[in-house]
Every structure is written in C-alpha cells, then in structure tokens.
Amino acid sequence: MRWSHYYIPTLREAPRDAEVPSHRLLVKAGFIRKVASGIYDGLPLGLRTIRKVENIIREEMNRAGAVEVSMPLTIPADLWKETGRWDAYGKELLRFKDRSDRWFCLGPTHEEVVVDLVRKDVRSYRDLPLIIYQIGPKFRDEIRPRFGLMRAREFSMKDAYSFDVDEKGLEDSYRRMFDAYVRIFKRCGLEFQPVEAETGAIGGHFSHEFMVIAETGEDLIMYCQKCGYAANRERAERRRENASVHEEQRPLEKVHTPGKRTVEEVSAFLKVDKNRLLKTLIYKVDSGSLVMAVTAGLREINENKLTRFLGAERVELATAEEIENLTGAPVGFAGPVNMEGKVRIVCDYSVAEVVNGVTGANEEDHHFVNVNPGRDFAVKELADIAFAVSGDRCPRCENGVLMEKRGIEVGHTFKLGTKYSEPMECCFLDEEGNSRPMIMGCYGIGVGRTMAAAVEQNHDKDGIIWPVPLAPFEAVVILLNPTYPAQREVAEKVYSSLSGEGVDVIIDDRNERPGVKFKDSDLIGFPFHVIVGRKASEGMVEVKVRRTGERQDIPFQECTLRLKSMIENEKTVRE
RNA sequence: CGGGGCGUAGCGCAGUGGUAGCGCACCCGCCUUGGGAGCGGGUGGUCGGCCGUUCGAAUCGGCUCGCCCCGACCA
Incomplete structure (x- = not known):
C-alpha cells in the first residue's frame, strides 16, 4: 500500500x-x-x-x-x-x-x-x-x-x-x-x-x-x-478468616447516638474502629419477605452472593417504611440484637471476627456497644455475602491471598x-x-x-504500539526524502521485496517533512519501521522496533529477511 | 434516569451587548528535508437550533437538540 x-x-x-x-x-x-x-x-x-x-x-x-x-x-x-x-x-x-x-x-x-x-x-x-x-x-x-x-x-x-x-x-x-x-x-x-x-x-x-x-x-x-x-x-468468593481477635467480652450497653446513622458517623462519634461496627442492611427478597444482612463496617454486601445464598431470584434494599415497620426505628439504627424470630438474619463471615462491636439498637438515636455475636444475638446463618477485597483469603487454596x-x-x-x-x-x-x-x-x-x-494495553506517550497480529500494517517503509533518487530507489526496492514476501507493508511516500512521517508512524503504531534516509546512498537502511525504540542500521538487502523473522517470531503463539 | 460540564472554521481554543478572532490543518508561491520547519499570500463559520428581550445578541432570558464525564444500570 x-x-x-x-x-x-x-x-x-x-x-x-x-x-x-x-x-x-x-x-x-x-x-x-x-x-x-x-x-x-x-x-x-x-x-x-x-x-x-x-x-x-x-x-x-x-x-x-x-x-x-x-x-x-x-x-x-x-x-x-x-x-x-x-x-x-x-x-x-x-x-x-x-x-x-x-x-x-x-x-x-x-x-x-x-x-x-x-x-x-x-x-x-x-x-x-x-x-x-x-x-x-x-x-x-x-x-x-x-x-x-x-x-x-x-x-x-x-x-x-x-x-x-x-x-x-x-x-x-x-x-x-x-x-x-x-x-x-x-x-x-x-x-x-x-x-x-x-x-x-x-x-x-x-x-x-x-x-x-x-x-x-x-x-x-x-x-x-x-x-x-x-x-x-x-x-x-473468599475463605473465612481464622478468628484472631482475643479480647475479653464486655457487658452489652445501650448508648445515645443522636442522628448518627452511617458507619462513618457512628465510628467517629463513638471513636471506635469502623470494622467493629456491624453494618445491618434490610433486603426485600423476591418482592416478598425481608431479610437482615449483617456485615462488618468496612465490608460491602454483595447482592449477587446474597441472592444466591438465599436461593432467590432477586433482592433489593427495603424501603424506609418497611425498615421502620420491621425494626421500630428509622433507617440507620437497625441491628440484629433482639431481632431473633422477627426476621431472617444472615451474617457475613466478617461478623464472626467482631468482638465488642457496635450495632443499631432498633431504636431511634441509639446503638448498642460491646455487642458480641453469638452472645447478644444468635448467628444461625454465617455465609460469604460480602464483596471480596485485596488481602482476603483465597477460596480455593490453603494459604493463598486475593489480589485485585x-x-x-x-x-x-x-x-x-x-x-x-x-x-x-x-x-x-x-x-x-x-x-x-x-x-x-x-x-x-x-x-x-x-x-x-x-x-489500552499497548500504547505510550507517542501513540499506539500494535501487537504484530493486529497491526493494520506489520511494517512501514519511511521514505524520508522522496526527492532524492537514491532514497526513492532503495525504499521502493525494500517495499516491493517486503510485499513480495507477504509482509503487510505500507510505504510512506508522501511529500512531507521527516518529522511528520516519524510522528505519524509512531502514532499509528506500526510494529516495525524501515527508515530510508541519508545512508540510502550507501545501501543502508535503519530498522526501528516501535515497542522498544531499538534501532539498527542494516544493508537494505537484508531487510526483508530480518523483518520476516521478527514478524514470525511475534506471531507465534507461545503455549 | 439523577448530578456536573460543554456546543464559536476540519481539530484545539479565545471572545460578558456595538460589524467574528487565534493556533494548527487546508489552498497558492518561495524555501526546506533525520522528529509535527520558516516566510509571504489565501479559502473557510446562519457562533447547535427555535422563540424572546434590545436600536443592536456569539454575549441576556426561555425552550429545545446534540455531545462528554460521574452515578444508577448493563449478554
């Protein structure tokens, strides 16, 4: 071309x-x-x-x-x-x-x-x-x-x-x-x-x-x-953590938390670690019954996991009204304590790690502190219902750790x-x-x-760097100055030799200044550039690898063989 | 659909009420040829659209269309 x-x-x-x-x-x-x-x-x-x-x-x-x-x-x-x-x-x-x-x-x-x-x-x-x-x-x-x-x-x-x-x-x-x-x-x-x-x-x-x-x-x-x-x-998925916190359980206590609803607000107000909070969300299951989903403060409920665990078609967050009807408190003060028998409670793995935690008291402007799962509410269903995060344990092998x-x-x-x-x-x-x-x-x-x-995966500040198999052309012959017969002749020879050997090649034969040509070829991202310039009169061309920037002067007769082997090498699937 | 932003020449932008501009690109000429040169001369815009305010609107007001970003959403 x-x-x-x-x-x-x-x-x-x-x-x-x-x-x-x-x-x-x-x-x-x-x-x-x-x-x-x-x-x-x-x-x-x-x-x-x-x-x-x-x-x-x-x-x-x-x-x-x-x-x-x-x-x-x-x-x-x-x-x-x-x-x-x-x-x-x-x-x-x-x-x-x-x-x-x-x-x-x-x-x-x-x-x-x-x-x-x-x-x-x-x-x-x-x-x-x-x-x-x-x-x-x-x-x-x-x-x-x-x-x-x-x-x-x-x-x-x-x-x-x-x-x-x-x-x-x-x-x-x-x-x-x-x-x-x-x-x-x-x-x-x-x-x-x-x-x-x-x-x-x-x-x-x-x-x-x-x-x-x-x-x-x-x-x-x-x-x-x-x-x-x-x-x-x-x-x-993620694997349940081994219990690691060893702390004496303190007596349950109800505290006044005026207007403090979110994990942010409550942990700041009570000066406790966010992960000590037991975040409690109420879901409606298949547009019917309600379920209370509990997780540690920094975890997020994964609704896909919850849905699958419940064997449901879909779950959606309950409305403010439904929450109030269930807990007797406005949104932001729900918690699993004293809710047994009133609603199905599903706890995330992270709940089991909490000692002396904090939950909503199901009462406006009140939270419980020193809440201990198992002691202050029954943990009947403990499952993986939260999103995995970096550092969680791998679900498939013993000591692996998840990264993202x-x-x-x-x-x-x-x-x-x-x-x-x-x-x-x-x-x-x-x-x-x-x-x-x-x-x-x-x-x-x-x-x-x-x-x-x-x-996305293959570019730098100058432009695209095509993997050879996807490049629009595998190589470009850059004829720097078409007005010089020597350059033109060498460029044409290299070009026809490459096309003759089945290489996808384009020749930049435009009457443009060199800078424009270099910039365009870098931008477009042809994997290999054959630059025909001042050394053409000595029969030399320069081969540049777009990805590495590596350049090499070689006799123009060797160009085709050289490029073909580099291209083949790149196209070979490595098992 | 909620929030935010932007529509002025092909692209990037300036222009807060008084006759529409800049850089690049493009065309012509000269010059130049190893990293988007230089000089000279040109072409090109109903300022997204409609309605209004005004002696006068790219500029102010209303409506509308388009585009982008965040979110919600998504084989």
Missing part, C-alpha cells in the same frame, strides 16, 4: 470528548470517527485491524469445529416474544415498526434467531452436537455509551451457540469454545485472563469472562497468585441449558425416539472492544 494513495487522516490534536487512551488514539491516528454517540465509522486502518481480529477468531472457531453463518441484524418481534424477552429486555433493545406496522428490533444478541434456525432443520441426535457462529453487527441502545469503542451501541461481535444432547455434551462444547478463546486472545498478542463470572440476565448457571488486563478496565478482577483462582469481583487488578471484558462464555430451546421448542429425537430440548451454550467476543483493549 502506498500512503500517498491511501486514506489516513491523522489529527494533531485529539477531540476533547475522547478521554481514555484507546478512544483518543484510535481517533487521533485515523482508525475511527464518531458518527453519533456510541456509533462509529471504521476508517481504512481501523477496518484492517478489525479484519485481523475477525480472521483470527474465524480460524480458531473453524478449528474448534464451529460453522459460520450470517444472521440478520433486524429481527421480527415474534421471535423475541416466544422467549418472553420482548417484554423482559428493557430499553437496551431498540424496537421499531416497519411500513406495515409490524414490530421489529435490532438484535443485541441472537439466541432467538439461532434457535429458530436450528429448530427448523435439526431433528435428530445424529445431527448434534452443533456449534454455529457468526461475526457481525449488534445493536444495544446502551444507557450510557462511553470510552469510544469500549462501550459502543453499534458494534461488531462474534457470537457462537452450541447445541448438545445432554449436559455432558455441553461440557465438551463449552470446553472447546473456552480453549478456542484462549488461543484467540493469545494469537492476538494480548495479556488476558479468563475469570469466573456472574451469568447476568442472559441466564444459565456457569460462565467465564475473558479479561484483557488494563488499568483503565471497567471490571475488577480478584485473583490468587498461588493457585491461579480468578474471578470478577461480582463473583469472587483491572480488566476489560472482551469475551464471555455461558452455559445456557434449555433457557431458550425449551420455550422455543428446539428439540431433537434421541436414540429411543423421545423428543428432548437441546442443551445450549453461548459464547461472545467483542471485536471492536478487542481492538480498543489492545490499544
């Missing part, structure tokens, strides 16, 4: 609305342009990188035995009504009518469509297992699109769906997809980590997220260095079971001739988000 004939509109200054590095750099370097909030044009460089991500995904999906199809972005409402998601999905689903007044939506995900496809044509256990995938646009009318491609409304996604005869088959398909994901992100040259995750609204009972590790990630990952356990903070880091979710794998196949009657006949719903899994990868994540 010749730069002078190409379309790479780089900007000297990035638009003010771009804040995170990936957004700023992708716009500045001429990869994307915004059309509307969360909706982008892909410019030639951006498209090339997107295609590289897609091709890696495609190759690995095919290798794993998945088959590619294409499904429509526009989906008739009828299909979504079959699973109930037409009403359940919320405003993220963009709904509209066609000219004859029929309802449609833009697909945010394609379970309904793929199930409809499969149920029409697949009848026998002999046709299973089957894994179908596509790579294409999705639309989600996000509440708040942000960070450029990281959370866009229209975006490209690879979504795969597996169909099996039983759980065991699903295990196998899931494993195949999981392994394919590991290969995909390795091949992309990204530092990533699969973590255990919540299943969320798509349903199912088991899930992994693939996180690209980056400071700017929206997700928090808890992990154990010792055994490798890793989970989204939403999901991360940030990540960007680029892939997600789910086991769905029969959540969609049953209501949509996607069934097969088994060996005995019985009709059974297929067991499904679904597996997504955000293509644009993977590109953005790669930038």
Whole structure:
C-alpha cells in the first residue's frame, strides 16, 4: 500500500470528548470517527485491524469445529416474544415498526434467531452436537455509551451457540469454545485472563469472562497468585478468616447516638474502629419477605452472593417504611440484637471476627456497644455475602491471598441449558425416539472492544504500539526524502521485496517533512519501521522496533529477511 | 434516569451587548528535508437550533437538540 494513495487522516490534536487512551488514539491516528454517540465509522486502518481480529477468531472457531453463518441484524418481534424477552429486555433493545406496522428490533444478541434456525432443520441426535457462529453487527441502545469503542451501541461481535444432547455434551462444547478463546486472545498478542463470572440476565448457571488486563478496565478482577483462582469481583468468593481477635467480652450497653446513622458517623462519634461496627442492611427478597444482612463496617454486601445464598431470584434494599415497620426505628439504627424470630438474619463471615462491636439498637438515636455475636444475638446463618477485597483469603487454596487488578471484558462464555430451546421448542429425537430440548451454550467476543483493549494495553506517550497480529500494517517503509533518487530507489526496492514476501507493508511516500512521517508512524503504531534516509546512498537502511525504540542500521538487502523473522517470531503463539 | 460540564472554521481554543478572532490543518508561491520547519499570500463559520428581550445578541432570558464525564444500570 502506498500512503500517498491511501486514506489516513491523522489529527494533531485529539477531540476533547475522547478521554481514555484507546478512544483518543484510535481517533487521533485515523482508525475511527464518531458518527453519533456510541456509533462509529471504521476508517481504512481501523477496518484492517478489525479484519485481523475477525480472521483470527474465524480460524480458531473453524478449528474448534464451529460453522459460520450470517444472521440478520433486524429481527421480527415474534421471535423475541416466544422467549418472553420482548417484554423482559428493557430499553437496551431498540424496537421499531416497519411500513406495515409490524414490530421489529435490532438484535443485541441472537439466541432467538439461532434457535429458530436450528429448530427448523435439526431433528435428530445424529445431527448434534452443533456449534454455529457468526461475526457481525449488534445493536444495544446502551444507557450510557462511553470510552469510544469500549462501550459502543453499534458494534461488531462474534457470537457462537452450541447445541448438545445432554449436559455432558455441553461440557465438551463449552470446553472447546473456552480453549478456542484462549488461543484467540493469545494469537492476538494480548495479556488476558479468563475469570469466573456472574451469568447476568442472559441466564444459565456457569460462565467465564475473558479479561484483557488494563488499568483503565471497567471490571475488577480478584485473583490468587498461588493457585491461579480468578474471578470478577461480582463473583469472587473468599475463605473465612481464622478468628484472631482475643479480647475479653464486655457487658452489652445501650448508648445515645443522636442522628448518627452511617458507619462513618457512628465510628467517629463513638471513636471506635469502623470494622467493629456491624453494618445491618434490610433486603426485600423476591418482592416478598425481608431479610437482615449483617456485615462488618468496612465490608460491602454483595447482592449477587446474597441472592444466591438465599436461593432467590432477586433482592433489593427495603424501603424506609418497611425498615421502620420491621425494626421500630428509622433507617440507620437497625441491628440484629433482639431481632431473633422477627426476621431472617444472615451474617457475613466478617461478623464472626467482631468482638465488642457496635450495632443499631432498633431504636431511634441509639446503638448498642460491646455487642458480641453469638452472645447478644444468635448467628444461625454465617455465609460469604460480602464483596471480596485485596488481602482476603483465597477460596480455593490453603494459604493463598486475593489480589485485585483491572480488566476489560472482551469475551464471555455461558452455559445456557434449555433457557431458550425449551420455550422455543428446539428439540431433537434421541436414540429411543423421545423428543428432548437441546442443551445450549453461548459464547461472545467483542471485536471492536478487542481492538480498543489492545490499544489500552499497548500504547505510550507517542501513540499506539500494535501487537504484530493486529497491526493494520506489520511494517512501514519511511521514505524520508522522496526527492532524492537514491532514497526513492532503495525504499521502493525494500517495499516491493517486503510485499513480495507477504509482509503487510505500507510505504510512506508522501511529500512531507521527516518529522511528520516519524510522528505519524509512531502514532499509528506500526510494529516495525524501515527508515530510508541519508545512508540510502550507501545501501543502508535503519530498522526501528516501535515497542522498544531499538534501532539498527542494516544493508537494505537484508531487510526483508530480518523483518520476516521478527514478524514470525511475534506471531507465534507461545503455549 | 439523577448530578456536573460543554456546543464559536476540519481539530484545539479565545471572545460578558456595538460589524467574528487565534493556533494548527487546508489552498497558492518561495524555501526546506533525520522528529509535527520558516516566510509571504489565501479559502473557510446562519457562533447547535427555535422563540424572546434590545436600536443592536456569539454575549441576556426561555425552550429545545446534540455531545462528554460521574452515578444508577448493563449478554
């Protein structure tokens, strides 16, 4: 490719609305342009990188035995009504009518469509297992699109769906997809980590997220260095601490705490450590009965964990009125003492560590001090219902300690079971001739988000540093001064030799000053730069490695061989 | 949806009531060619939109649209 004939509109200054590095750099370097909030044009460089991500995904999906199809972005409402998601999905689903007044939506995900496809044509256990995938646009009318491609409304996604005869088959398909994901992100040259995750609204009972590790990630990952356990903070479990506080229990006492409601206020007022407080939250379970959830002052209740522990569908904080009815005191003065028999009380592990603690007295402007769990209230249900934090004990190994880091979710794998196949009657006949719903899994990868994540993870003050497998061009030949025949000749030779050997190369043949060319190539982040300058007359060119800044003068004839081996080396997947 | 901020030339910005400006980019010429050069000359804006106040509005008031950030929310 010749730069002078190409379309790479780089900007000297990035638009003010771009804040995170990936957004700023992708716009500045001429990869994307915004059309509307969360909706982008892909410019030639951006498209090339997107295609590289897609091709890696495609190759690995095919290798794993998945088959590619294409499904429509526009989906008739009828299909979504079959699973109930037409009403359940919320405003993220963009709904509209066609000219004859029929309802449609833009697909945010394609379970309904793929199930409809499969149920029409697949009848026998002999046709299973089957894994179908596509790579294409999705639309989600996000509440708040942000960070450029990281959370866009229209975006490209690879979504795969597996169909099996039983759980065991699903295990196998899931494993195949999981392994394919590991290969995909390795091949992309990204530092990533699969973590255990919540299943969320798509349903199912088991899930992994693939996180690209980056400071700017929206997700928090808890992990154990010792055994490798890793989970989204939403999901991360922890092990109960060994009791360590040895302090004599003092007699229970009620004290006046006028207007002191929060952990902050009470601990400051009574001059006690925040973790001595027993924070008490009242939840409504499945819109019915109330539950009291107690945790140490500095802990936060994890509603996912609470929900799972209770075996409930959902929990929500009780209203002020409900709290007052239950405890007889306004919000801020609830506590587990004297509540036995009146409400179900669930204590977090951290409660067991508290000695001579403080709780609300279920009476306006009063707290109890010297509260001792077990003595002053029964601890019947002690569970892990709080968020794990750095320093907590690993749930999977004896002496491991949890640490945290940030990540960007680029892939997600789910086991769905029969959540969609049953209501949509996607069934097969088994060996005995019985009709059974297929067991499904679904597996997504955000293509644009993977590109953005790669930038988040690979940039410096000068611009992007593409991992070789994702670079729009693997190398750039920078012809410093096109008016010098010697330079031009060497540059052209190097360029055609590289393209002849299958290297993705672009030649910067613009009539620009050297400074502009250097800045642009650094900004765009081509992994290897071949600089053809003043030593061209002696047959020498300079090879620069973008990531390290390392430069070396070599005879131009050696250039192709040298670059090819460096590129191959970078593209090799290290197991 | 709650809170905050911003809409003036392609990008970044200045301009608090009196005829719309700067830097970069862009076009022409000269000059220059190893890190976004220099000089000279140019093109380009219904100041997001509508309504109002005023002799006069980018500027004041109301409404509206768009965009960004924080939160809530989210396969």
